[in-house]
Amino acid sequence: MRGAASLLVALLLVTGCGERDQPDNQGLHQDIVKDANGAEVTFDALVMTAPVESGGHERFQVDDTAGDTLEVDHNTDLATYVPVRVGNQVIIHGQLYIDPGPKVGVHCTHAKTSSGCPAPGWIEFGGNYYE
DSSP states (O other): OHHHHHHHHHHHHHHHHTOOOOOOHHHHHHHHHTTOTTOEEEEEEEEOSOOEEETTEEEEEEEETTSOEEEEEEETTTSOOOOOOTTOEEEEEEEEEEETTTEEEEEOOSSOOOSSOOSOOEEEETTEEEO
């Protein structure tokens, strides 16, 4: 019986290690309010504009459930193009940026890391991950 319990604990630990961050729209909103430029964020959102390809990046606007509008700046030189349309639901994991204006957005939505993007990111759409 002890062996079965140990096996169950081991399986739970292994399956829990591969989970992705869950959306936290209120956390995102607080990061925006606190001007937390560079914060790692995960949130769900509604696509508000059709994607535009520009300079190796796919750009589109999303609204999160807290009422924030963000630009998604998805590097298509490092990650697969996301085939979203206006009205689609997505989950996004990346790095928050707040530019003067203010212009709020998220980038580093790709798995390849660098000094500017130290944590891997992704976009989930239609049950697929684009990273």
